[in-house]
Amino acid sequence: MDLEECIKGRRSIRLYKDKDVEWEKVVKILDAGNYAPSSGNIQNWEFILVKDSKNVEKVANSCYNQSFVIEAPLIFIICAEISKIRRLYGEKGEKVYSIQNCAMASQNIMLMAYSLGLGSCFVGAFDEDTLKEDFNIPDNIQVMGIITLGYSNEGDLEVRRQDLEICTFYEKYNNTLRNIKTFPLNNMLKKRLKDIKTRKKSFT
Template sequence: MDVSKAIKERRSVRNFKPDPVPEKDLLKILDAGRWAPSSGNTQPLELIVVKEPKTKEKLAKAARGQSFVSEAPVVIVVCANIPRTERRYGERGRNLYVIQDTAAAAQNIHLMAYALGYATCWVGSFHDDMVAEVIEAPEKIRPLAIIPLGKPKKIPKTPSRRDLENIIHENKF
């Protein structure tokens, strides 16, 4: 699939069919996250794949009651292994680079899922401590995104975007 098409047509979907995601497709999607750039190639990405219904329900509660999280056949919790980047970059690595690195990985996951005919939604509104508890994250492993994954029941309309000329600034703001 053309990357430009995937970028422009991918949507945040909040309703999923119960169809399972074949393991070969899931591995392609997860592998796309692995290939994202990371600061100094520190690779802080950790992915928790959740298929168990009770665990998905707990994640939905931790995601401030966003029930669609538990309705997806697969939920991916994107986490940052803070020490991997902190060792090299200190506070900036801990507070910024791990977020940038895992965000790049999450975007790759969304785009590959779309290219394979799946739907996703970037869930960032959640109680960090609750999600960490649900996935039994060790200390210094920080959940940064929850991505429900599955076949879409329906695709939402394309949201409006700001005009390009209104967001580009040359040389200074």
């Protein structure tokens, strides 16, 4: 699958077929997560795979009963080991880099899943204390997120994204005025926007 198609075609999937994810695919997905960039190449992510229905139920309960979680054939709990990153980078490491690293790994996971024909959803609304207790997660480990995985049973899902022009500034924050010579890119952005709108249907 083409990278652009993968990035734009991925949607959060909250309805799954009753079908297991093949282990060959799971390994590829984990590997993609593990190949993410990280601060100082510290790779401080850890993944807990959850499949047993009783444990899946526990995860769902910790996600404030987001009912779709319980239907997921497979769940990854994305964890961050924080002692090494704290030692190397102090508070910034713990409060920022650690989250950034796991976000990079999570996106890799979801894109690889999509490229292998699977759906996924990142779940950030969870009670960390409950998860830590239920899954024996020690103090030096932070839970960064949950990713549900499985074969999608959703129909077409709408894509809603702001126009690039809204979130792109030139040289200074909030400056939307462009110098055409310095930023011929801006014209290209506009052209891309048109292209994307025209092709949007094929990505949904």
